[in-house]
Amino acid sequence: MSIRHGLLALLTQGPRYGYQLRVEFEASTGATWPLNIGQVYTTLSRMERDGLVAPGEQDDQGRVVYAITEKGRSELSRWFGTPIAQADRPRDELVIKLAMAVTAPGVEVRQVVQAQRTATMRTLQNLTRAKRAEAGTAQRLVLDSMIFQAEAEQRWLDHCEAVIASLSPNTPPPADPSRTAPSSQE
CATH class of the missing domain: 1.10.10.10 (Winged helix-like DNA-binding domain superfamily/Winged helix DNA-binding domain)
Structure with a gap:
């Protein structure tokens, strides 16, 4: 910035x-x-x-x-x-972390993803609470941006988890209490 x-x-x-x-x-x-x-x-x-x-x-x-x-x-x-x-934005440490976790021996990548998912969900909840308390337009736009980024991170983590599961199909993904259960139509 x-x-x-x-x-x-x-x-x-x-x-x-x-x-x-x-x-x-x-x-x-x-x-x-x-x-x-x-x-x-x-x-x-x-x-x-x-x-x-x-x-x-x-x-x-x-x-x-x-x-x-x-x-x-x-x-x-x-x-x-x-x-x-x-390209002008700084490197994304989470992307680097997961890329390294995939290649490092002995790292349980699913646990890394799950820990990040939990932290991101907590951040999303805190940002949402802060947005309700803020009144100024500038502050709201900043918080909205951060909320959208956290939501995008959650979607990306879903994608990472799906890719990892597809590469090792015998291991089910960890249970995630923050995610909703699939609907009966899926």
Whole structure:
């Protein structure tokens, strides 16, 4: 995720100092991606170096406020207008974990899948509860995205389990209490 672009977007609302940016970033994302204050100031420093922000005067408490520059606005506009490519996203640790589990001797892959399924279901329940409590549009969109990702992960785990079962048909898949029983029409 681009902290840089998130901070630039916040600065379009007016000059801010680092702590304000951190608080507003976390509020906008429903505190889903907490920021370290050092990360905020490091990013601001790099953006200043790149001409995307300009520091202002210190306030009474010694805090420096930053403002977005025209170059920063252009960069933000470019970012908003450019789709994020799948290849630009970080590696998926779960995919790597399951790929390695399949090839590692002595690993019970079904147990790895089942442990992940349980954790993902718990995450999905927590996200759903958080969504009911949230009021802001930005927070809701972030939570919706995370819910959809968790649902997709559950479907992918179903697929993994089916592939594993097809490769070793003598071993039934583990019982999963979080999944519904098949209907009589199946």
